[in-house]
Structures are given as structure tokens and as C-alpha cells.
Amino acid sequence: MELVLKNISPKDYTLIFDLAHRLGIQVEEKPDHASxxxxxxxxxxxxxxxxxxxxxxxxxxxxINEL
Structure with missing residues (x-):
């Protein structure tokens, strides 16, 4: 299952990220430009x-074999 959040405020994102972490849901973050x-x-x-x-x-x- 994939959930895409668009146009979400940083404050709400933090709340959702913390909730997902507490529930044991793996969250993949987009890398920022610096990384x-x-x-x-x-x-x-x-x-x-x-x-x-x-x-x-x-x-x-x-x-490829590693992946």
C-alpha cells in the first residue's frame, strides 16, 4: 500500500511521521537536494x-544481482 501526501504543512507532516513511527509503519522520505x-x-x-x-x-x- 502506498500513501502519497501532497501540499501538507511541515507541522502536519511531523505529526503524521511521528504517528506512523509509533504504529511501526515504515516511512520513506524524499531525499532533500543537499543529500x-x-x-x-x-x-x-x-x-x-x-x-x-x-x-x-x-x-x-x-x-543488479544485489538488488
Missing amino acids: IIEDLREAVEEIKMAEAGKSKLQNARDL
Whole structure:
């Protein structure tokens, strides 16, 4: 079951999030822009390390098998 909340005030979101947590309902939050940028920055660093021979990247088939 999926529930999508649109145009909800931050105060109401906090209330709903707390209630879901108390009821044991898993809530996935959308990542904010800062966390997306940080994830991209980390990915670029991993690629740079692999290009320098300091680490090995995972191929796409192994990544899909993990999922």
C-alpha cells in the first residue's frame, strides 16, 4: 500500500511521521537536494579513486544481482 501526501504543512507532516513511527509503519522520505548533491559528490570521488587504481568499481550485472 502506498500513501502519497501532497501540499501538507511541515507541522502536519511531523505529526503524521511521528504517528506512523509509533504504529511501526515504515516511512520513506524524499531525499532533500543537499543529500542528493552529497551522494553525487561521493559517487564522483569513488570514480576518481577507481580511475587512479585505488579501488575497484562494481559492474552493472553485480549491482543488479544485489538488488
